[in-house]
Amino acid sequence: MRSELDGTEKFLWKLSDGEMIESVLIPDQGRLTLCLSIQVGCPLDCQFCATASVGFRRNLTSGEIVSQLLEVQDRPLTNLVFMGMGEPLLNYDNLVKSIDIMTSDLGPNFSGKKITVSTVGIVPGIYRLAEEGLKLGLAISLNAPDDELRSEIIPVNERYPLAELLTAAKFYAKKSGRRITFEYVLIGGVNDSLECARKLSRIIQGIPCKINLIRFNPGAGQAHPPPEEEKVTAFRDYLYPRAPAVTLRESKGRDICAACGQLRAAEDDYSA
Numbered sequence: 449m450r451s452e453l454d455g456t457e458k459f460l461w462k463l464s465d466g467e468m469i470e471s472v473l474i475p476d477q478g479r480l481t482l483c484l485s486i487q488v489g490c491p492l493d494c495q496f497c498a499t500a501s502v503g504f505r506r507n508l509t510s511g512e513i514v515s516q517l518l519e520v521q522d523r524p525l526t527n528l529v530f531m532g533m534g535e536p537l538l539n540y541d542n543l544v545k546s547i548d549i550m551t552s553d554l555g556p557n558f559s560g561k562k563i564t565v566s567t568v569g570i571v572p573g574i575y576r577l578a579e580e581g582l583k584l585g586l587a588i589s590l591n592a593p594d595d596e597l598r599s600e601i602i603p604v605n606e607r608y609p610l611a612e613l614l615t616a617a618k619f620y621a622k623k624s625g626r627r628i629t630f631e632y633v634l635i636g637g638v639n640d641s642l643e644c645a646r647k648l649s650r651i652i653q654g655i656p657c658k659i660n661l662i663r664f665n666p667g668a669g670q671a672h673p674p675p676e677e678e679k680v681t682a683f684r685d686y687l688y689p690r691a692p693a694v695t696l697r698e699s700k701g702r703d704i705c706a707a708c709g710q711l712r713a714a715e716d717d718y719s720a
């Protein structure tokens with residue numbers, strides 16, 4: 449299915465055991481990015497994410513991960529991001545195996561520099577990935593500037609609190625030579641205050657990074673509102689130039705539930 453707004457395409461794949469996953473093709477300023485799923489559903493329970501409502505069904509095999517790329521390899525792909533359904537660092541072995549295949553010159557021969565892995569902060573996985581020496585991009589869904597709020601939005605923060613996560617991020621940046629992307633989904637009335645922006649600018653000091661601000665996309669079964677535009681602007685304007693780089697990402701594919709945090713592999717999304 450294709451977005452009328454921006455040409456984003458969403459694919460629903462049925463696996464051999466009948467489970468469903470989605471991947472998304474996102475055209476943007478000359479780039480064509482494929483967003484891959486890594487699990488059927490997700491065991492984590494992030495408050496801004498529709499995948500969480502699916503619950504955890506199972507990990508994808510490396511073959512199922514690579515197949516999402518092979519199915520669209522006739523397109524002029526420029527980037528791969530592991531930001532679809534599931535937490536990549538909780539399916540670690542199949543993540544790394546699939547990247548090995550995708551970057552092999554016997555296979556799709558994709559450049560590791562064009563691949564980004566996104567995590568909500570599985571700290572041991574970040575250290576492991578740093579040691580692999582693959583020099584992949586790493587995106588961390590931060591979404592809150594202190595432990596109290598972050599644990600509400602991303603419950604796994606209780607296990608891997610911010611101080612540990614930020615230390616791991618710094619290590620990854622040093623080891624890979626690449627700056628970290630911190631994703632920050634602005635949720636109306638939850639994490640979009642100037643006080644949050646102030647705290648955020650303080651905690652990322654000393655980490656080579658950029659911050660991607662994303663407006664929350666209300667999806668199925670989610671109670672939170674999107675942020676007000678003035679708050680989004682004020683948040684961004686406070687952060688930059690206090691943070692090294694700040695972008696306000698336009699969420700693509702909103703009309704087909706393909707935007708950030710909206711994937712849930714529901715067949716009825718496709719029946720319209």
Ligand code: SF4
Pocket residue numbers: 490491492493494497498499500532533534535568
């Ligand atoms: S944001 Fe990622 S880790 Fe959190 S529930 Fe959604 S898919 Fe899982």
